[in-house]
Amino acid sequence: MRGRGVKRLPIISSLIVALAVGAMIYLGFWQLDRLDQKEALLETYAANFDKPPMAFPQLGPVADEAMFRKSSINCLRITDWQDSSGKASNGQSGFRYIANCVTSAEGPGVLVNMGVSNRPNLEIDWQGGVLTGWITEAPGESSLLDRLMGKDTAPGPMLVADKPMASLLAPASPSIEDIPNNHLAYAVQWFLFAGIALIIFLIALRAKNSSGTK
Structure with missing residues (x-):
């Protein structure tokens, strides 16, 4: 009786996905940092009127x-x-x-x-x-x-x-309201992109493993 082989992750594709997801997460946190900077800048502008x-x-x-x-x-x-x-x-x-x-x-x-x-x-x-x-x-x-x-x-x-x-x-x-401040939305988008990319990879990996056991 042949034993089942250990399922292994595809090294190259896993590395590519990991790098892409990591980059997206980094960009998300970078946008959050930009959000703090923009809010401080807008406070400075608002104070300048007086x-x-x-x-x-x-x-x-x-x-x-x-x-x-x-x-x-x-x-x-x-x-x-x-x-x-x-x-x-x-x-x-x-x-x-x-x-x-x-x-x-x-x-x-x-x-x-x-x-x-x-x-x-x-x-x-x-x-x-x-x-x-x-x-x-x-x-x-x-x-x-x-x-x-x-x-x-x-x-x-x-x-x-x-x-x-x-x-x-x-x-x-x-008006400071005319100055765009979309960094929070951009951060959420990058985090969503990272999550979606990871989910797609896991679904594709599961489908590949399922087809390999038939």
């Missing part, structure tokens, strides 16, 4: 202690305008008009979100002056390929004006 005004930063990236702080600039002249999708303080969606302001004889210009309109390509006649508002980040310019290749450039600063031009609606004031 701090006194500060000088407008000339270069990016925008420091954590500067984000959402009140500031002001003296716009000597405007070199150009750009419009992109945006939202007004009343919740209306439209086109936000961003001015590139010259503030000194030298140095980079300052981007200012001057307001929102439901019409694109407006001809705006404004010659400059003192502007007050909140410090935020300028619209990102890095492509998806740059981000994937690790060449993402940190956005520079932008001022969101607290008073719009006469022909525009007031831009929506900055």
Whole structure:
């Protein structure tokens, strides 16, 4: 009478699955760590609203202690305008008009979100002056390929004006609610992926062992 052989785990496939599951679990805990960091950062941003005004930063990236702080600039002249999708303080969606302001004889210009309109390509006649508002980040310019290749450039600063031009609606004031914080959901997803991968492997292993005993 032939005895039953000892069932052995397939070494290579088991190793691959173990490495994959381990990597997923690691990513899940990494996202939980990022969650703690993001919540601390959001607390800093929320506290910045109540701090006194500060000088407008000339270069990016925008420091954590500067984000959402009140500031002001003296716009000597405007070199150009750009419009992109945006939202007004009343919740209306439209086109936000961003001015590139010259503030000194030298140095980079300052981007200012001057307001929102439901019409694109407006001809705006404004010659400059003192502007007050909140410090935020300028619209990102890095492509998806740059981000994937690790060449993402940190956005520079932008001022969101607290008073719009006469022909525009007031831009929506900055809010920490607009900053994505999906790290908990990402962590849960990675843990689920790890569990599903392990279950699929065990089911496949059981099916293979069952077919081998017939």
